[in-house]
Amino acid sequence: MKTKHLRAIGLLIVTGIFILAWVFPIFWSVLNSLKNEQDVLAYPPKLFFEPTLAAYRSVLFGPQSILPNLWSSFVISAGTTILTMAIAIPAAYALARLRVPGSRWAGFYVLATQMLPPVGIIIPYFLILRNIGWMDTYQGIILIYLSFSLPFAIWLMVSYFEDIPFEMEEAAAVDGASRLTTLRRIILPQVQGGIAVTIVFVFLNAWNEFLFAVVLSGNTVRPVTIAMFNFVSVEQTLWTQLAAVSVIAMLPVVILGILAQKHIVKGLTVGAVKGGGRR
Amino acid sequence: MTGPGKVRFEDVVKMHGNFAALKGVEFEIEPGEFFALLGPSGSGKSTTLRILAGLDMPTRGRVILDDQDVTAQDARERDVAMVFQSYALYPHMTVAQNIAFPLEMEKKSKAEIEPLVREAARKVRIDHLLDRRPGQLSGGQQQRCALARAIVRRAKLFLLDEPLSNLDAKLRLETRAELKRLQRDLGVTAVYVTHDQEEAMTLADRMAVFMEGEIQQIGRPADVFARPNSIDVAGFIGSPPMNLLPGRIEGGQVVVAGKPLSTAPAGLASRDVIVGVRPGAVQVNGTGRAATVEFVENLGDTAILDLKLDGAPIRARISDGRPFADGDQVAITVAPQDVHLFDAETRRRIEA
Numbered sequence: 367m368k369t370k371h372l373r374a375i376g377l378l379i380v381t382g383i384f385i386l387a388w389v390f391p392i393f394w395s396v397l398n399s400l401k402n403e404q405d406v407l408a409y410p411p412k413l414f415f416e417p418t419l420a421a422y423r424s425v426l427f428g429p430q431s432i433l434p435n436l437w438s439s440f441v442i443s444a445g446t447t448i449l450t451m452a453i454a455i456p457a458a459y460a461l462a463r464l465r466v467p468g469s470r471w472a473g474f475y476v477l478a479t480q481m482l483p484p485v486g487i488i489i490p491y492f493l494i495l496r497n498i499g500w501m502d503t504y505q506g507i508i509l510i511y512l513s514f515s516l517p518f519a520i521w522l523m524v525s526y527f528e529d530i531p532f533e534m535e536e537a538a539a540v541d542g543a544s545r546l547t548t549l550r551r552i553i554l555p556q557v558q559g560g561i562a563v564t565i566v567f568v569f570l571n572a573w574n575e576f577l578f579a580v581v582l583s584g585n586t587v588r589p590v591t592i593a594m595f596n597f598v599s600v601e602q603t604l605w606t607q608l609a610a611v612s613v614i615a616m617l618p619v620v621i622l623g624i625l626a627q628k629h630i631v632k633g634l635t636v637g638a639v640k641g642g643g644r645r
Numbered sequence: 646m647t648g649p650g651k652v653r654f655e656d657v658v659k660m661h662g663n664f665a666a667l668k669g670v671e672f673e674i675e676p677g678e679f680f681a682l683l684g685p686s687g688s689g690k691s692t693t694l695r696i697l698a699g700l701d702m703p704t705r706g707r708v709i710l711d712d713q714d715v716t717a718q719d720a721r722e723r724d725v726a727m728v729f730q731s732y733a734l735y736p737h738m739t740v741a742q743n744i745a746f747p748l749e750m751e752k753k754s755k756a757e758i759e760p761l762v763r764e765a766a767r768k769v770r771i772d773h774l775l776d777r778r779p780g781q782l783s784g785g786q787q788q789r790c791a792l793a794r795a796i797v798r799r800a801k802l803f804l805l806d807e808p809l810s811n812l813d814a815k816l817r818l819e820t821r822a823e824l825k826r827l828q829r830d831l832g833v834t835a836v837y838v839t840h841d842q843e844e845a846m847t848l849a850d851r852m853a854v855f856m857e858g859e860i861q862q863i864g865r866p867a868d869v870f871a872r873p874n875s876i877d878v879a880g881f882i883g884s885p886p887m888n889l890l891p892g893r894i895e896g897g898q899v900v901v902a903g904k905p906l907s908t909a910p911a912g913l914a915s916r917d918v919i920v921g922v923r924p925g926a927v928q929v930n931g932t933g934r935a936a937t938v939e940f941v942e943n944l945g946d947t948a949i950l951d952l953k954l955d956g957a958p959i960r961a962r963i964s965d966g967r968p969f970a971d972g973d974q975v976a977i978t979v980a981p982q983d984v985h986l987f988d989a990e991t992r993r994r995i996e997a
Contacts, residue, residue, distance in 0.1 A: 531731060531733065533729045533730075533731050533733040534733050534735070536698075536700050536720070536727075536729070536733065537727070537729055537733035537735075538735075538746075539699075539700065539719070539720040539721050540698055540699075540700070540720050540721070540725060540726065540727045540804075541721075541726075541746050541747040541750055541794070541798075542721045542747055542750035542751060543721065543746075543750050544721065547750070551746075552735055555737040556736060556737055
């Protein structure tokens with residue numbers, strides 16, 4: 367009995383430490399985004415102060431508004447996500463169902479692309495984009511993002527498709543459904559959890575990406591991850607505004623996560639029909 | 646019953662690489678018939694059903710459905726309905742949506758679909774579960790849902806792939822009786838795959854016994870039981886299976902383990918044979934051939950005696966095992982009409 371209590375307490379402490387470490391930067395950003403310039407620099411840091419939305423007003427509607435950058439980020443992330451899913455869903459379905467030669471190696475290849483250090487490929491990407499004249503364009507940056515997100519999305523989706531028993535499709539065929547109808551009415555609804563998870567992953571990666579964006583774009587196409595650095599200069603760092611931008615940049619991600627959560631949970635429960643088994 | 650649903654398999658061969666899953670299967674099914682494909686696992690019965698459904702293509706041969714060659718037709722063009730072993734219910738749809746799906750694929754209107762779904766659900770007694778999802782149903786209810794989805798469309802053929810194998814014993818008996826009633830009421834042609842001879846015996850009008858990719862025997866269950874045409878069928882049908890003992894025909898007698906067991910049919914020359922006797926046909930009484938009781942298995946309403954007949958093992962099924970104990974000496978007789986004779990070389994039945 368006693369050891370059980372001790373274990374519970376120990377677990378709580380460890381979990382607490384992890385949550386603290388994870389929450390602290392967010393807490394720090396939110397807190398500082400609500401301070402004025404004096405309170406930010408006060409030492410020791412103030413936990414109690416008069417909150418102000420001045421920083422938000424300035425980064426949203428001031429001369430250095432980040433609204434265009436948020437829009438850029440959105441165009442890049444949504445474009446990457448839509449294109450990725452449009453290609454990944456049929457590709458993953460095909461890989462899961464058809465006997466494609468070399469499909470066993472595809473998984474390894476995908477993981478390998480995820481392990482490559484980005485700095486190693488940034489120069490070739492730079493040269494490619496420059497040669498086709500897509501430097502600092504939306505299509506250029508989306509193309510680059512596709513090259514990481516697509517293999518990963520396919521790899522992720524394949525496992526969801528593979529979980530659906532083959533008999534499901536045979537039943538649909540006997541019921542008179544065409545292949546396309548089967549995919550749309552029978553298969554896709556059952557992998558909606560997987561689709562939601564993949565969308566979140568792809569969108570997040572595109573939204574958070576910094577390195578490629580800063581090297582391969584930055585003037586006309588300027589996502590919010592780069593724009594943030596407007597507030598850091600040699601003379602001074604505008605902490606309140608930097609914090610406000612961070613909080614704003616986090617919001618879409620949080621909203622997306624909440625929206626997707628419902629689908630993820632639904633996707634988990636929908637597949638729960640016992641009595642499967644092989645013929 | 647006459648109507649659509651006549652099936653003919655013509656020399657159907659199915660190769661998986663170098664392995665022949667079906668080696669020239671031929672049979673005919675009459676409209677309205679309940680036809681069972683019976684055999685051990687890997688015998689080709691499921692492959693036959695899948696080829697009939699259009700889910701697999703034969704390597705060679707033809708499949709004829711209502712005088713039309715459908716060999717090259719896909720499952721979706723064939724107008725067949727199927728109950729899968731795993732039921733293959735669509736987990737994201739309600740029971741009603743599951744049953745309605747084949748009708749929707751026929752582009753029927755909502756107004757037409759609704760009463761048909763209700764009717765099919767009522768026939769299998771799940772009309773109170775229409776709004777549930779498959780995940781919220783018991784195994785038996787899922788099975789009924791799969792049945793309803795198959796009968797709702799009035800397809801030419803009703804295919805069942807081991808539909809009872811995932812149910813517990815009691816439910817299996819109930820559903821078995823209901824299946825038979827359902828098929829009679831609907832008057833459809835049913836093709837039923839099973840490895841359970843009892844299911845085939847009770848349900849089927851006729852059955853085909855599969856072994857290693859070939860049909861060994863086709864006939865009414867009672868006829869196949871009474872006159873198995875090969876050693877393999879004899880050993881497969883019946884529980885416990887038929888006693889199969891090496892023996893000889895000599896001087897008008899069937900000789901087993903050196904001594905006569907029964908009278909041989911007239912007109913057979915002396916030769917080596919395999920002698921088959923159903924356990925139920927071994928009469929344990931005071932007269933006849935001496936045997937030793939090795940083991941008594943009491944099953945409640947019957948008992949199985951494991952006997953030794955001068956060294957040869959033979960089983961007897963009797964109504965009451967209580968008078969017997971291990972080691973007892975008994976005497977057995979076998980009536981001449983209960984003796985089955987097989988050729989050890991060809992494994993075929995020797996017709997008298």
